[in-house]
Amino acid sequence: MASIEEIKDRVDLPDLAASLGMKQGAGQKANWFSPAREEKNPSLSITQKGGRWSWKDWAGDDSAAGSCIDLVIYCGRANDVSEALKFLHEYLGIPTESPLRDEPRRERTLAESIGEDCLRQAEQAKDYLMSRRISVELINEAIARKSIGFNTYTSKKVEAGQAGHGGPAVAFIVRELTTPRIVAVDLRYLDPALNGGVKTQCQGDKQLHGWTLCPRKLAEARTVILTESSINALSVECARLPKTAAYAVLGTKNIKHKDWRWLRGRQVLIAFDHTDAVDEKSGNRPGLSAAWEMHEILTRLDISAMLIDMSGWGEGCDLNDYLKEHGPEKLAGALRRIEPWLFQGMAGFDKKDDRPEGRQRVYLPWHDASVYWRYRVQKDFTTYITELKTDDQGAVSMDSKEVCSFRVAGLSRVTIQGTVATTTGEEDSQPSVAFAAVVQAARHGDKLMRQVVEDEKLFNIDTWKKFGAVWDQSRFMRMLNILERGAGIGERKAANFVGLCFMDGRLTVSEGSDTYFTNPKQQCPYSNLSFPTGRASDARKVIEAYQATFRDNAASILLAWTMGAHMKVLLGFWPHMQLQASKGSGKSVLTGRLEQTTAIKVFSKEAIKTAFRLVITTSATSHPVGWEEISANQQVVIDAAVSLLQEAYNFKSSPRGTDALEYLTCAPVLLIGEDVPVRSLTGKLVRADLTGKKGPMMPMDLPRFPVRQWLEFLASQDRHAVHRKYEELRKHCLAKSRASGTDDGAQRMAANYACILLAWRYLCEFAGIEAYDQGGFPQDVLAEMNRHIGETSADREPWVWIMETLLSEISSHSFEHPYVWDVVKDAAGEEALCLLLRPSHVMDHIKTTTRLRDIWNGLPVKSDRVFKQQLRHSGVIVADDIERMIGPDGNRQRMGHLTAISLERLKAFGLHAVQRGGERGDALLYDGVAPAARGMAAAA
Incomplete structure (x- = not known):
């Protein structure tokens, strides 16, 4: 359990205010709307002095001010300090219980220690960042948000000029997106030669996390720009684009390890270093290749992703280089220019010998490449260049025509795993192939629509008209023909199952977005389900609430x-x-x-x-x-x-x-x-x-189970x-x-x-x-x-249900087959009152009686042989294969192969017979009262 001072040090008050549901006015440093009243102009200020946050409601009384603890109480989330501390422990992810005796208290990680040391020297980072043309206002904001610091560590074991020596470096503090916990420190050295030529280095876990200036701003952003490095993300923030935030992936090799689902519903712009020099071995540009991979990952998750157009940038120029050379205003304009090509990251060319070096994402034969460059896309629209015009001054203009009212963001081949492999983990012997069409249309904003199309329906125009208007069908079909070439982009294997299942023999978690049903609304009730997420501590709260x-x-x-x-x-x-x-x-x-x-x-x-x-x-x-x-x-x-x-x-x-x-x-x-x-x-x-077990109601603020x-x-x-x-x-x-x-x-x-x-x-x-x-x-x-x-001892036996129906039919005089009540001796010589009949007659009666049709259909047993076996196994049969004279006086017939079922033993299964004569004048009756009847039955 953390102390009050530790809590105050760790809480970022603006982030806490947003978590408490408070709203901020326009601008990064604007006041906040008070939770105590409705107001047109925000009156609550949040400031930071000496590394410690505080707040004050200027429209309230003198007590409306204080620390994070006071703010939690002021917002009505707690009644006193103890409740506020409990709330803040949960907010920070710190356990409130005392640690177990045999479980040592968690110590600070190396990344946390380095990060906190760097934050104390954050002012020293200003000179370098200003030399990279980062504005002073943004630097001060980053320092206030504890997003950057400065590192002065040098190794005593590694000599200067060798990798690992260290030296002065700007430190970018990497935190979890949902908590303020430091998970890594991304270092950018001022003098790479002092560190053996290594420009950047990261302490901590950068595979699963990335750097951003402000997690709250990132959560509220409608557009997210992905960059390779932290300095590039900070450069994007200099452009001050509205409702836009930057996120650094901390190296392109880490993108496949991160969980990108938090980006759903946003427009993502990929701004990796597209202008890297061409790699001699692969023939591609490393940054651009990583952008292609990033685009595939996001499109697979139905996240709208496009690439920033860097075709006019200098060789090797990245975002910070562009900012330093052109300034924030021109950088803002450059970030608004999005690549217009069908295959993002692959430029078109109208001459056979003009293939852009290192930029061919998909091989297109010339008959496709000669048409490909004419198709141009915007975020949610597609056009076709019909004519190029050149005026007297040499300026080129283009005439275009609308093709469709949406953008085909991806057309990928999907191999769908068979059900046996999905549920057992066995080798897949029955896979099927379909195509996933991912489309962005204006009516859905930044959310992509997905449709799984069978092979023979891929060129059915009605399939595509479900997404929007198709104005030029012939050119649209030609576009599909080109997109076929890229069906291998984002090719994937999927299991049409929501929950825990096997994929390639390994257990995996599959959500609705991971499935590829051709008719999802009919084939799975959870085809659009995203499982609730949370912490293990939430699971404990839910369990305890259900127990109470x-x-x-x-x-x-x-x-x-x-x-x-x-x-x-x-x-x-x-x-x-x-x-x-x-x-x-x-x-x-x-x-x-x-x-x-x-x-x-x-x-x-x-x-x-x-x-x-x-x-x-x-x-x-x-x-x-x-x-x-x-x-x-x-x-x-x-x-x-x-x-x-x-x-x-x-x-x-x-x-x-x-x-x-x-x-x-x-x-x-x-x-x-x-x-x-x-x-x-x-x-x-x-x-x-x-029944009879009702207790107290569960709390209304109970968290969701982290499924x-x-x-x-x-x-x-x-x-x-x-x-x-x-x-x-x-x-x-x-x-x-x-x-x-x-x-x-x-x-x-x-x-x-x-x-x-x-x-x-x-x-x-x-x-x-x-x-x-x-x-x-x-x-x-x-x-x-x-x-x-x-x-349920009786309910488990189907013969009981059959006997219930039989006894009801006998009681209502509806059973037309021969039967008789009689006293029969069992194997031990003891007498028992029994119902004598043939089991085959019972099954035949239920089968052929119209009003018993529903009962017959619901019976798991429909054979008289199995019915008789169950009767014998349950021990209700006294004797078998016996004969009796049955029928009214003057019309009796000898019936053989009768089965004697004990009425007394039936009572143990909740079955009670009504012993009464019928209109047909049954020959033998026994009511259990008159001894003479027993003798008469024996004489007969």
Whole structure:
């Protein structure tokens, strides 16, 4: 736990103010709007003196001022200092708990030590930066934001003039984007010769992070300019472009290691060193080649990326060189010039011998190259040069014509992995190939649209008209023909699955944006899902809140099932969940909070009214879905739902619909309702019972569960180790089960509940929960398992459902086949009142009776042979293959091969027969009262 002084030193007050929801007026140094009142002009100032931030609300009283702690209280996020400190610990990512005795306190990293030393000498960086034409105002702003410092370290072991000696250097402080923690220091040496000719050097982790002047400004920017080095990013900031921020990648070799998803929804301009000298080995310019790679990475993530046009810049000129030579105003103009070519980074040429050296991203034969230069693109528009004109003074002008109202940002070949390889990790033997068209149109701003197109539909103009207007179809088709040449740019392999899956035999996390469905809205309910992100400490808060809101861990069992569902790809199966609750038990509130914290979808009964809609909700994902009130639908829909749930317990792939689209049925389903028709699914689900267990409401400011980090944690696990842990827990559940070892259905249920315990074990490890039995979770799971087993002993046997129907038909005099009530001696010689009939007659009656059609369709057993085997296995048959005279007086017939079913033994399964005669005058009746009847039955 950090001290108050440490907190004050580490908090950047402008960033904190933005995090608290405060708004700043126009300008970098403008005042902020007070959170205490609505005002037209901002009155709250934030200043920094002596390296310490402070604030004051000039329209408030004298107490409306102070440090970061006072600001948290002033904004209403805390009532006192202790609550404010807790808030700031969470904001900075510092644990508030005392460290464990056997766990040493985290010490400052080398990068943090170097960075803090450099910040104390930041004023010494001014002279060098001013010599590079960085404005004094910007330098002071960078120093105030603790973004730059100065390093004076020299090594005593390495002599001057050798690499590693060091020397005076401007230090660019690299921080995490979400916290102020220093992760690296990027050094730029004033005298590279003193350091063995090495101009730049980085201490810390630069692979996963980059440098920016102000993380808050970067978060609010609508346009982000990517540069290679920190000095170039600082040069971009000198241009003062509106709603624009610069981000240095700290070396082009690091771009493939970084997570760029935070750039989605922004316009990205790539300003690497495009004018590098041509490399003799590759024949390309290194900076431009890196820009091509950066463009591919971003386009693959559906991020709008274009290259700054540097065609008129001098050889070897970078952004800071351009600033130093031309000044900030001309640099601002240069940054607004974007390359107009179809393939970004590849200039066109209209003469056969004028190929730009080192700038050929894609090889184009001359018949394509001679047309390629005529196509010109803007951010969201495409034109065609129809004619070049030269006036008397030699000035060239161009006549153009509109082609389409959008820009084709990319057309890439995609190999889609087969479902077997995706779900098992086996070698892929059934891949398919499609093409991903990525387009930018004006109506979507800086967000790219993606459409997966099958090969035979690539040149179907109707496919492209979905993006926007196509005015010149012939030239548009010719453009597509050229873009075909670049189908290998950004070529990728994908798995059409959302959640945890296998890619090339390795576990990977796949989000909606990583999939390439031809019809995404139908093929996956999460085709546009981005998993919630956060810290492991957020997971712990969510778990503890769920444990507190319902007694006996009723809600946390549901949470563990939801998060553990992604382990399905490791185990090969995952049970469904039945949420059981009476009216007013808090079921709707809990499912609503589950949607908020875990991003699962709950479908209403209207959304699942047809069998096809049910298929759509369970396709191609391990992220669970919810079904509300499935029992309120028609019986044909209920039967389809039960059948689908049987398939979704494992993985089942099948083509459906007129287009034969592939659907991978696999999503675990949360069944919500007071009467869930899950009788035939008892062995494939677990349940949570909320009745009478309501506790306090969960806090409204509860963070979302960090699902993305949870999936990455699972992806790092060893598959065999997971199976070993599961097998241990399965044996433990079987040992604690109330069922006998011969009850196969109960053993399967115990195996399902072992999945919940497995998920809990990994959740504890992920969230840093030391006590596996926190809140008595394992004990409550086992108790729920045994209640479930005890209450469903009859429901697990299909013969019970058949006998229920039979006894109901007999009671209503609707069973037309021969039967009789009689006393029969069992093998031990004891007498038992029995129902005598043929099992084949029972199955034939249910099959041929129209009003029992729905029951017949829902039966998993449709053979009289299997029905009789289940009767015998359950022990309700007293005797078999016996004969009796059946029928009214004067019309009796001898019936053989009858099976005697004990009425007393049926009672153990909740089956109760109504012993009464029918209009047909059954020959033998027994009501259990008159002894004479027993004798009459024996005489007959």
